[in-house]
Amino acid sequence: MHDSLGLKPLVRGIPPIRSRRGPRRRRPAKLHADKGYCYDQLRRWLHKRGIRHRIVRRGIESSQRLGRHRWVVERTVFRLAGCRRLHRRYERRAERFLAFVGISAALISYRRLTT
Template sequence: MVGLVERLVPDELWELFRRVVPPTEVKRPQGGGRRRSGDREALAAVIFVATSGCTWRQLPPVFGPAWPTAYRRFTHWSRDRVWARLHRVLLDELGARGELDWSRCAIDSVSVRAARGPLTGPNPTDHGKSGSKIHLITGRDGLPLSLGISAANTHDGLGLQPLVRGIPPIRSHRGPRRRRPAKLNADKGYDYPHLRRWLGERGIRHRIARKGVESSQRLGRHRWVVVRTVSGLAGCRRLHRRYERKAEYFLAFVGIAAALISYRKLTN
Protein backbone atom coordinates (compact mmCIF):
# COMPACT_ATOMS: atom_id res chain seq x y z
CA MET A 1 0.00 0.00 0.00
CA VAL A 2 2.86 2.37 0.87
CA GLY A 3 4.45 1.78 -2.53
CA LEU A 4 1.21 2.53 -4.37
CA VAL A 5 0.62 5.70 -2.38
CA GLU A 6 4.16 6.93 -3.05
CA ARG A 7 3.80 6.13 -6.75
CA LEU A 8 0.53 8.05 -7.07
CA VAL A 9 1.64 10.87 -4.75
CA PRO A 10 5.43 11.31 -4.98
CA ASP A 11 7.26 13.31 -2.35
CA GLU A 12 7.50 16.42 -4.58
CA LEU A 13 3.76 16.43 -5.27
CA TRP A 14 2.97 15.81 -1.61
CA GLU A 15 5.10 18.79 -0.50
CA LEU A 16 3.30 21.04 -2.99
CA PHE A 17 -0.09 19.73 -1.88
CA ARG A 18 0.68 20.43 1.77
CA ARG A 19 1.12 24.10 0.86
CA VAL A 20 -2.48 24.42 -0.35
CA VAL A 21 -4.50 21.97 1.76
CA PRO A 22 -6.28 23.66 4.69
CA PRO A 23 -5.22 22.61 8.20
CA THR A 24 -7.38 20.04 9.95
CA GLU A 25 -8.25 19.57 13.59
CA VAL A 26 -6.75 16.22 14.62
CA LYS A 27 -7.98 16.03 18.23
CA ARG A 28 -11.64 15.41 19.01
CA PRO A 29 -13.09 17.67 21.72
CA GLN A 30 -15.04 14.75 23.17
CA GLY A 31 -12.10 12.36 22.94
CA GLY A 32 -12.07 8.80 21.62
CA GLY A 33 -12.90 7.81 18.09
CA ARG A 34 -10.74 6.30 15.39
CA ARG A 35 -7.47 7.77 14.24
CA ARG A 36 -7.96 10.14 11.32
CA SER A 37 -6.81 8.78 7.96
CA GLY A 38 -3.77 10.50 6.50
CA ASP A 39 -4.21 13.18 3.85
CA ARG A 40 -1.54 11.61 1.64
CA GLU A 41 -3.40 8.29 1.53
CA ALA A 42 -6.68 10.10 0.84
CA LEU A 43 -5.06 12.13 -1.94
CA ALA A 44 -3.71 8.93 -3.50
CA ALA A 45 -7.21 7.44 -3.40
CA VAL A 46 -8.67 10.54 -5.10
CA ILE A 47 -6.01 10.44 -7.83
CA PHE A 48 -6.69 6.73 -8.34
CA VAL A 49 -10.40 7.41 -8.85
CA ALA A 50 -9.60 10.28 -11.23
CA THR A 51 -7.13 8.36 -13.39
CA SER A 52 -8.76 4.93 -13.36
CA GLY A 53 -12.34 6.13 -13.78
CA CYS A 54 -13.70 3.73 -11.16
CA THR A 55 -16.62 4.68 -8.93
CA TRP A 56 -16.05 5.62 -5.33
CA ARG A 57 -17.58 2.34 -4.15
CA GLN A 58 -15.06 0.44 -6.31
CA LEU A 59 -12.10 2.08 -4.58
CA PRO A 60 -9.71 -0.70 -3.44
CA PRO A 61 -9.14 -0.92 0.31
CA VAL A 62 -5.35 -0.93 -0.13
CA PHE A 63 -5.11 2.85 0.32
CA GLY A 64 -6.29 2.76 3.92
CA PRO A 65 -9.24 5.18 3.99
CA ALA A 66 -12.60 3.63 3.17
CA TRP A 67 -14.39 5.01 0.14
CA PRO A 68 -16.77 7.24 2.17
CA THR A 69 -13.74 8.83 3.84
CA ALA A 70 -11.97 9.40 0.52
CA TYR A 71 -15.12 10.84 -1.02
CA ARG A 72 -15.75 13.10 1.96
CA ARG A 73 -12.16 14.38 1.83
CA PHE A 74 -12.55 14.99 -1.93
CA THR A 75 -15.72 17.04 -1.42
CA HIS A 76 -14.17 19.12 1.35
CA TRP A 77 -11.08 19.86 -0.73
CA SER A 78 -13.19 20.68 -3.77
CA ARG A 79 -15.29 23.19 -1.84
CA ASP A 80 -12.08 24.79 -0.55
CA ARG A 81 -10.76 25.05 -4.16
CA VAL A 82 -7.69 23.03 -3.24
CA TRP A 83 -7.29 21.66 -6.77
CA ALA A 84 -7.28 25.12 -8.35
CA ARG A 85 -4.72 26.30 -5.79
CA LEU A 86 -2.55 23.24 -6.42
CA HIS A 87 -2.65 23.90 -10.16
CA ARG A 88 -1.65 27.50 -9.59
CA VAL A 89 1.25 26.52 -7.33
CA LEU A 90 2.50 24.17 -10.05
CA LEU A 91 2.21 26.94 -12.66
CA ASP A 92 4.13 29.27 -10.36
CA GLU A 93 6.93 26.72 -10.05
CA LEU A 94 7.07 26.28 -13.82
CA GLY A 95 6.95 30.03 -14.42
CA ALA A 96 9.75 30.69 -11.95
CA ARG A 97 11.88 28.19 -13.89
CA GLY A 98 11.09 29.91 -17.17
CA GLU A 99 9.23 26.87 -18.53
CA LEU A 100 5.98 28.68 -19.44
CA ASP A 101 5.75 29.98 -23.00
CA TRP A 102 3.27 32.86 -23.32
CA SER A 103 4.19 33.77 -26.90
CA ARG A 104 1.40 31.84 -28.64
CA CYS A 105 -1.45 30.45 -26.56
CA ALA A 106 -4.44 28.49 -27.87
CA ILE A 107 -8.06 28.01 -26.82
CA ASP A 108 -10.36 25.06 -27.45
CA SER A 109 -13.11 22.92 -25.91
CA VAL A 110 -14.24 19.30 -25.74
CA SER A 111 -17.67 17.82 -24.96
CA VAL A 112 -18.42 14.80 -22.76
CA ARG A 113 -21.66 13.01 -21.96
CA ALA A 114 -23.21 13.82 -18.62
CA ALA A 115 -26.09 12.90 -16.36
CA ARG A 116 -28.63 15.49 -15.38
CA GLY A 117 -27.44 18.37 -13.28
CA PRO A 118 -26.20 21.96 -13.44
CA LEU A 119 -24.18 22.98 -16.50
CA THR A 120 -25.51 20.18 -18.70
CA GLY A 121 -27.44 20.49 -21.94
CA PRO A 122 -28.24 18.78 -25.24
CA ASN A 123 -25.03 18.18 -27.18
CA PRO A 124 -25.55 19.20 -30.85
CA THR A 125 -22.65 16.95 -31.89
CA ASP A 126 -23.98 13.87 -30.04
CA HIS A 127 -27.60 13.54 -31.25
CA GLY A 128 -28.83 15.95 -28.60
CA LYS A 129 -27.80 13.76 -25.68
CA SER A 130 -27.10 15.46 -22.38
CA GLY A 131 -23.53 16.60 -21.96
CA SER A 132 -21.08 19.13 -20.60
CA LYS A 133 -18.23 20.99 -22.24
CA ILE A 134 -14.69 21.57 -20.97
CA HIS A 135 -13.05 24.84 -22.04
CA LEU A 136 -9.33 25.51 -21.71
CA ILE A 137 -6.49 27.82 -22.69
CA THR A 138 -2.98 26.43 -23.00
CA GLY A 139 0.43 27.98 -23.46
CA ARG A 140 2.60 27.34 -26.47
CA ASP A 141 4.03 24.34 -24.62
CA GLY A 142 0.56 22.86 -24.05
CA LEU A 143 0.35 23.58 -20.33
CA PRO A 144 -3.22 24.39 -19.23
CA LEU A 145 -3.45 27.99 -17.98
CA SER A 146 -7.20 28.41 -17.52
CA LEU A 147 -10.09 25.94 -17.28
CA GLY A 148 -13.86 26.07 -17.21
CA ILE A 149 -16.98 24.00 -17.82
CA SER A 150 -20.37 24.73 -19.32
CA ALA A 151 -23.38 22.98 -20.81
CA ALA A 152 -22.68 21.12 -24.04
CA ASN A 153 -24.94 23.43 -26.03
CA THR A 154 -22.99 26.54 -24.98
CA HIS A 155 -21.27 28.23 -27.89
CA ASP A 156 -17.46 28.24 -27.72
CA GLY A 157 -17.34 32.01 -28.20
CA LEU A 158 -19.04 32.55 -24.85
CA GLY A 159 -16.13 30.90 -23.07
CA LEU A 160 -13.31 33.10 -24.38
CA GLN A 161 -13.67 36.09 -22.09
CA PRO A 162 -14.16 34.09 -18.84
CA LEU A 163 -11.17 31.90 -19.70
CA VAL A 164 -8.86 34.83 -20.42
CA ARG A 165 -9.99 36.57 -17.23
CA GLY A 166 -9.50 33.29 -15.35
CA ILE A 167 -5.77 33.08 -16.08
CA PRO A 168 -4.15 33.65 -12.67
CA PRO A 169 -1.13 35.93 -12.19
CA ILE A 170 1.74 33.49 -12.61
CA ARG A 171 5.35 34.00 -11.55
CA SER A 172 7.91 34.76 -14.24
CA HIS A 173 11.54 33.78 -14.48
CA ARG A 174 12.33 37.49 -14.60
CA GLY A 175 10.04 40.41 -13.96
CA PRO A 176 6.54 40.69 -12.48
CA ARG A 177 3.81 38.09 -12.55
CA ARG A 178 2.04 37.58 -15.86
CA ARG A 179 -1.53 36.64 -16.78
CA ARG A 180 -2.03 37.69 -20.42
CA PRO A 181 -0.77 35.79 -23.47
CA ALA A 182 1.09 37.65 -26.18
CA LYS A 183 -1.03 35.98 -28.88
CA LEU A 184 -4.11 33.76 -28.86
CA ASN A 185 -4.97 31.22 -31.57
CA ALA A 186 -8.55 30.02 -32.02
CA ASP A 187 -10.75 28.27 -34.57
CA LYS A 188 -13.88 29.59 -36.31
CA GLY A 189 -16.02 29.09 -33.23
CA TYR A 190 -14.46 32.28 -31.84
CA ASP A 191 -14.75 34.38 -35.00
CA TYR A 192 -16.74 37.36 -33.72
CA PRO A 193 -15.85 41.05 -34.10
CA HIS A 194 -16.57 41.85 -30.45
CA LEU A 195 -14.15 39.13 -29.32
CA ARG A 196 -11.44 40.47 -31.62
CA ARG A 197 -11.98 43.98 -30.25
CA TRP A 198 -12.02 42.71 -26.67
CA LEU A 199 -8.66 40.96 -27.13
CA GLY A 200 -7.17 43.97 -28.89
CA GLU A 201 -8.20 46.30 -26.06
CA ARG A 202 -6.17 44.11 -23.70
CA GLY A 203 -3.09 44.06 -25.87
CA ILE A 204 -3.55 40.41 -26.88
CA ARG A 205 -2.82 39.73 -30.54
CA HIS A 206 -5.09 37.10 -32.04
CA ARG A 207 -5.14 34.63 -34.90
CA ILE A 208 -8.72 33.44 -35.36
CA ALA A 209 -9.85 31.53 -38.44
CA ARG A 210 -12.49 33.49 -40.37
CA LYS A 211 -15.77 31.85 -41.28
CA GLY A 212 -16.20 31.26 -44.99
CA VAL A 213 -12.75 32.67 -45.76
CA GLU A 214 -10.15 30.20 -44.56
CA SER A 215 -9.88 26.71 -43.18
CA SER A 216 -9.26 26.06 -39.50
CA GLN A 217 -6.72 23.46 -40.58
CA ARG A 218 -4.24 26.22 -41.44
CA LEU A 219 -3.95 26.89 -37.73
CA GLY A 220 -3.19 23.24 -37.04
CA ARG A 221 0.55 23.78 -36.78
CA HIS A 222 -0.08 26.17 -33.87
CA ARG A 223 -3.23 24.71 -32.31
CA TRP A 224 -2.02 21.11 -32.09
CA VAL A 225 -0.69 21.83 -28.59
CA VAL A 226 -4.16 22.45 -27.19
CA VAL A 227 -5.46 19.36 -29.00
CA ARG A 228 -2.67 17.36 -27.37
CA THR A 229 -3.61 18.75 -23.97
CA VAL A 230 -7.25 17.76 -24.55
CA SER A 231 -5.97 14.23 -25.19
CA GLY A 232 -3.95 14.50 -21.98
CA LEU A 233 -7.10 15.38 -20.06
CA ALA A 234 -8.68 12.26 -21.51
CA GLY A 235 -5.93 10.32 -19.73
CA CYS A 236 -7.95 11.13 -16.61
CA ARG A 237 -10.59 8.50 -17.30
CA ARG A 238 -13.02 10.09 -14.87
CA LEU A 239 -13.49 12.81 -17.51
CA HIS A 240 -14.65 10.41 -20.24
CA ARG A 241 -18.16 10.82 -18.89
CA ARG A 242 -19.53 13.18 -16.27
CA TYR A 243 -21.07 11.20 -13.41
CA GLU A 244 -21.06 14.03 -10.87
CA ARG A 245 -24.40 15.79 -10.46
CA LYS A 246 -22.70 18.80 -8.87
CA ALA A 247 -20.76 20.88 -11.36
CA GLU A 248 -18.12 21.84 -8.77
CA TYR A 249 -17.08 18.19 -8.39
CA PHE A 250 -16.77 17.69 -12.14
CA LEU A 251 -14.68 20.87 -12.34
CA ALA A 252 -12.58 19.46 -9.50
CA PHE A 253 -11.67 16.41 -11.59
CA VAL A 254 -10.79 18.73 -14.49
CA GLY A 255 -8.50 20.62 -12.11
CA ILE A 256 -6.89 17.39 -10.91
CA ALA A 257 -6.16 16.37 -14.50
CA ALA A 258 -4.64 19.79 -15.26
CA ALA A 259 -2.51 19.62 -12.10
CA LEU A 260 -1.19 16.18 -13.06
CA ILE A 261 -0.25 17.43 -16.54
CA SER A 262 1.60 20.38 -15.01
CA TYR A 263 3.31 18.14 -12.44
CA ARG A 264 4.63 15.82 -15.15
CA LYS A 265 6.09 18.86 -16.92
CA LEU A 266 7.65 20.03 -13.66
CA THR A 267 9.38 16.71 -13.00
CA ASN A 268 10.55 15.97 -16.55
Protein backbone atom coordinates in the same frame (compact mmCIF):
# COMPACT_ATOMS: atom_id res chain seq x y z
CA MET B 1 -22.89 26.76 -24.11
CA HIS B 2 -21.23 27.95 -27.32
CA ASP B 3 -17.44 28.20 -27.28
CA SER B 4 -17.46 31.93 -28.03
CA LEU B 5 -19.40 32.64 -24.82
CA GLY B 6 -16.73 30.96 -22.72
CA LEU B 7 -13.75 32.85 -24.12
CA LYS B 8 -13.99 35.93 -21.88
CA PRO B 9 -14.27 34.00 -18.57
CA LEU B 10 -11.46 31.71 -19.73
CA VAL B 11 -9.08 34.59 -20.48
CA ARG B 12 -10.04 36.42 -17.27
CA GLY B 13 -9.41 33.26 -15.23
CA ILE B 14 -5.78 32.86 -16.32
CA PRO B 15 -3.61 33.36 -13.21
CA PRO B 16 -0.62 35.74 -13.24
CA ILE B 17 2.44 34.18 -14.84
CA ARG B 18 5.74 34.33 -12.96
CA SER B 19 8.76 35.55 -14.82
CA ARG B 20 12.42 35.71 -13.92
CA ARG B 21 12.68 39.40 -14.70
CA GLY B 22 10.13 42.13 -14.38
CA PRO B 23 6.57 42.11 -13.08
CA ARG B 24 4.22 39.18 -13.43
CA ARG B 25 2.33 38.97 -16.69
CA ARG B 26 -1.41 39.34 -16.08
CA ARG B 27 -2.56 38.20 -19.51
CA PRO B 28 -1.33 36.03 -22.37
CA ALA B 29 0.56 37.66 -25.22
CA LYS B 30 -1.19 35.79 -28.05
CA LEU B 31 -4.36 33.81 -28.59
CA HIS B 32 -4.91 31.25 -31.36
CA ALA B 33 -8.51 30.23 -32.08
CA ASP B 34 -10.57 28.48 -34.73
CA LYS B 35 -13.68 29.58 -36.62
CA GLY B 36 -15.92 29.16 -33.58
CA TYR B 37 -14.46 32.37 -32.14
CA CYS B 38 -14.76 34.47 -35.31
CA TYR B 39 -16.80 37.38 -33.93
CA ASP B 40 -15.97 41.07 -34.17
CA GLN B 41 -16.90 41.70 -30.54
CA LEU B 42 -14.36 39.10 -29.35
CA ARG B 43 -11.67 40.54 -31.60
CA ARG B 44 -12.32 44.05 -30.24
CA TRP B 45 -12.34 42.78 -26.65
CA LEU B 46 -9.00 41.03 -27.12
CA HIS B 47 -7.53 44.12 -28.80
CA LYS B 48 -8.63 46.34 -25.88
CA ARG B 49 -6.91 43.98 -23.43
CA GLY B 50 -3.69 44.09 -25.47
CA ILE B 51 -3.81 40.44 -26.54
CA ARG B 52 -2.75 39.71 -30.10
CA HIS B 53 -5.10 37.24 -31.69
CA ARG B 54 -4.93 34.80 -34.57
CA ILE B 55 -8.55 33.83 -35.21
CA VAL B 56 -9.41 32.10 -38.48
CA ARG B 57 -11.99 34.06 -40.46
CA ARG B 58 -15.05 32.17 -41.68
CA GLY B 59 -15.24 31.67 -45.43
CA ILE B 60 -11.79 33.18 -46.04
CA GLU B 61 -9.11 31.05 -44.36
CA SER B 62 -8.76 27.39 -43.55
CA SER B 63 -8.11 26.13 -40.02
CA GLN B 64 -5.12 24.06 -41.09
CA ARG B 65 -2.63 26.86 -40.45
CA LEU B 66 -3.58 26.81 -36.77
CA GLY B 67 -2.80 23.09 -36.58
CA ARG B 68 0.82 23.74 -35.76
CA HIS B 69 -0.14 25.33 -32.45
CA ARG B 70 -3.32 23.43 -31.56
CA TRP B 71 -2.27 19.80 -31.86
CA VAL B 72 -0.82 19.53 -28.32
CA VAL B 73 -4.02 20.79 -26.70
CA GLU B 74 -6.32 18.70 -28.88
CA ARG B 75 -4.28 15.55 -28.24
CA THR B 76 -4.46 16.14 -24.48
CA VAL B 77 -8.22 16.72 -24.57
CA PHE B 78 -8.63 13.56 -26.67
CA ARG B 79 -6.72 11.50 -24.12
CA LEU B 80 -8.69 12.93 -21.21
CA ALA B 81 -11.95 12.23 -23.04
CA GLY B 82 -10.99 8.56 -23.02
CA CYS B 83 -11.62 8.46 -19.27
CA ARG B 84 -15.26 7.54 -18.80
CA ARG B 85 -15.70 9.47 -15.60
CA LEU B 86 -14.55 12.68 -17.30
CA HIS B 87 -16.35 12.05 -20.57
CA ARG B 88 -19.68 11.98 -18.76
CA ARG B 89 -19.41 14.45 -15.94
CA TYR B 90 -20.85 12.53 -13.00
CA GLU B 91 -19.47 14.89 -10.38
CA ARG B 92 -21.50 17.98 -9.60
CA ARG B 93 -18.87 19.73 -7.51
CA ALA B 94 -16.05 21.36 -9.45
CA GLU B 95 -13.43 20.41 -6.85
CA ARG B 96 -14.09 16.70 -7.28
CA PHE B 97 -14.16 16.97 -11.06
CA LEU B 98 -10.80 18.78 -11.07
CA ALA B 99 -9.40 16.12 -8.74
CA PHE B 100 -10.39 13.41 -11.23
CA VAL B 101 -8.85 15.45 -14.06
CA GLY B 102 -5.59 15.51 -12.10
CA ILE B 103 -5.71 11.77 -11.42
CA SER B 104 -6.45 11.07 -15.07
CA ALA B 105 -3.59 13.28 -16.22
CA ALA B 106 -1.24 11.47 -13.84
CA LEU B 107 -2.38 8.06 -15.14
CA ILE B 108 -1.98 9.17 -18.76
CA SER B 109 1.53 10.47 -18.03
CA TYR B 110 2.45 7.26 -16.20
CA ARG B 111 1.24 5.09 -19.10
CA ARG B 112 3.12 7.27 -21.57
CA LEU B 113 6.37 6.96 -19.58
CA THR B 114 6.15 3.19 -19.12
CA THR B 115 5.61 2.37 -22.79
